[in-house]
Amino acid sequence: MNPTTTKKLLLTLLAWGIAVIVFFPIFWMVVTGFKTEVQAIAPPTLIFDPTLAGYNTVIERADYLKFALNSIVIAFGSTLLALLVAIPAAYSMAFLPTKRTRGTLLWMLSTKMLPPVGVLMPIYLLSRDLGLLDTRTGLIIIYMLMNLPIVVWMLYTFFKDVPKDILEAGRMDGARTFQEVVYLLLPLTLPGIASTGLLAVILSWNEAFWSLNLTTSDAAPLTTFIASFSSPEGLFWAKLSAASTLAIAPILIFGWMTQKQMVRGLTFGAVK
Amino acid sequence: MRERTSGRTVGGFRNLFLQGPAVTLLLLWMLVPLGMTIWFSFQRYNLMMPSVSGFAGWENYYYLVTDPALWTAMGNTLLLVGSVLAISVIGGTLLAVLFQQEFFGRGIARLLVIAPFFVMPTVSALIWQNMMMHPVYGVFAWLSKLLGLPVIDWFSAMPLISIIIIVAWHWMPFALLILLTAIQSLDDDQVEAARMDGAGPLAIFWFITLPHLKRAISVVIMIEMIFLLTVFAEIFVTTSGGPGLASTNLAYFIYIRALLDFDVGAASAGGVIAIILANIVAIFLVRTVAKNLET
Missing domain, CATH: 1.20.5 (Single alpha-helices involved in coiled-coils or other helix-helix interfaces)
Structure with a gap:
């Protein structure tokens, strides 16, 4: 065997060893979801009769679907709203830049720096007084605002990559701003908009500070639902694992699909 | 015109x-x-005591800074932020170099190793608490027994370290994801030239790769710091800040004052402290990003 192949084999062994260790808790969770409750707490083994009982009980519980639906409505609702507000803003920043554009962008970024726990009390009291505690509307509004700076930033970086000539050509033909955005810009930047949207969905789906503090049952998303397993009487590992697997699977796939563009969004364009 | x-x-x-x-x-x-x-x-405001109200001056702050629990929480916050940063930045950098090499099944291995970043915090906390670190049924306990080592009851023996492990498991893949992207823009010719000049892999890492990653690393540090200052769900689900105050950080401390004691005044004073801390970090992040915006 020549030295390059040996080196490659050793690297493969090392890298895969680390990858397997890092991924193990997720793998173990998925496996445990296919066990019975008795097998779940038996000494760890990979040899067992897989059963769908855990998944069935979780899905059959009517409230699981309610929590899943809450997560979907809140994540996608807040993302759509954020895109709706952010697209015009990012458009004007990218195509009609002024002296103030840079300052506005940086200011938007700085609003992300307010730690949620610093404003826990006001947001809690405002939600209570406006009747938004434990409602989907409340979380949709908060997540929309939470993700708005990232969404504007990401869209701005994607829009800036669009050659100005294309839009100029459209403008000559007498296209209004609205038409310009809808018929020219959106189709051109659809992949960028999609990955921006997916990132916002991921961040909203996994958010666990506001959801734990502002929802209890009616509007509780999956983060809150899973947390309810932490009570001692709720220790059913197979069910916990099945519910967790269902809760993270779509987001894991979204994340894998958009990892390249996510780096851009998460670092505000500082790393491409 | x-x-x-x-x-x-x-x-x-x-x-x-x-x-x-x-x-x-x-x-x-x-x-x-x-x-x-x-x-x-600056108000006397407690939801449980509606009769007490009015301007409090610095009373809430005074009460807060003389509360030893605040300093325990601050110490824990520092320890948590520092350890997770060290683990994720050092680990992330080394892994970025490793996963940049050519090996079999690289694409899949990369997907596996960044996966934890996409797991919601309540799920990762419960998997670790129950299936990994459980003193009776956990995988760690089983491994210890297999190797003849004493079994550790992670969350009561070392609660803060357990939280650090869970949080680092989430954020190390984030660092890796960012640094792996950054390392891909490294100029191959430069590395090749250095190798021709007789530079070993360590020298290449130290004098070429690391300087190239400098900005990405600083961005990772700042972003993680902002999130790590207010880690909440992992503590809420597993230890509830205990035993005692052993795993209470600043965020959890404020949460106790706010939604368990309903002391709006004290919680808000704590909130102001958290905001000030986060903004010290934020100023540096905004500066770095601003520099990048010009080019």
């Missing part, structure tokens, strides 16, 4: 119209809660 001047004024109105909603919403989102937190922090 005429067209350009008119275009500019129309552009001004258009900008206002287009950016208005986003700017107004964010302005409200920032100023209203911030103003309220600062206002509350």
Whole structure:
């Protein structure tokens, strides 16, 4: 065997060893979801009769679907709203830049720096007084605002990559701003908009500070639902694992699909 | 010429119209809660004692800084932020170099190793607490027994370290994801030239790779710091800050004052402290990003 192949084999062994260790808790969770409750707490083994009982009980519980639906409505609702507000803003920043554009962008970024726990009390009291505690509307509004700076930033970086000539050509033909955005810009930047949207969905789906503090049952998303397993009487590992697997699977796939563009969004364009 | 001047004024109105909603919403989102937190922090305001009210001056702050629990929480916060940063940045850098090499099944291995970043915090906390670190049924306990080592009851023997492990498991893949992207823009020719000149792999890493990653690493540090300062769900689900105050950080401390004691004044004073801490970090992050925006 020549030295390059040996080196490659050793690297493969090392890298895969680390990858397997890092991924193990997720793998173990998925496996445990296919066990019975008795097998779940038996000494760890990979040899067992897989059963769908855990998944069935979780899905059959009517409230699981309610929590899943809450997560979907809140994540996608807040993302759509954020895109709706952010697209015009990012458009004007990218195509009609002024002296103030840079300052506005940086200011938007700085609003992300307010730690949620610093404003826990006001947001809690405002939600209570406006009747938004434990409602989907409340979380949709908060997540929309939470993700708005990232969404504007990401869209701005994607829009800036669009050659100005294309839009100029459209403008000559007498296209209004609205038409310009809808018929020219959106189709051109659809992949960028999609990955921006997916990132916002991921961040909203996994958010666990506001959801734990502002929802209890009616509007509780999956983060809150899973947390309810932490009570001692709720220790059913197979069910916990099945519910967790269902809760993270779509987001894991979204994340894998958009990892390249996510780096851009998460670092505000500082790393491409 | 005429067209350009008119275009500019129309552009001004258009900008206002287009950016208005986003700017107004964010302005409200920032100023209203911030103003309220600062206002509350100077008030006697407890939801359980509606009769007590009025201007408190610095009373809430005084009460807070003389509370030894705050300093325990601050110490824990520092320890948590520091350890997770060290683990994720050092681990992330080394793994970025490793996963940049050519090996079999690289694409899949990369997907596996960044996966934890996409797991919601309540799920990762419960998997680790129950299936990994459980003193009787956990995988770690099973491994210890197999190797003849004493079994550790992680969450009661070393609660803060357990939280650090869980949080680092989430954020190390984030660092890796960012640094792996950054390392891909490293100039191969430069590395090749250095190798020709007889530089070993360690020298290449130290003098070429690391300087190249400098900015990405600083961005990772700042972003993680902002999130790590207010780690909450992992503690909420597993230890509830205990035993005692052993795993209470600043965020959890404020949460106890706010939603368990209903002491709005003290919680808000704590909130102001958290905001100040986060903003010290934020100034540096905004500066780095701003520098990048010019080029």
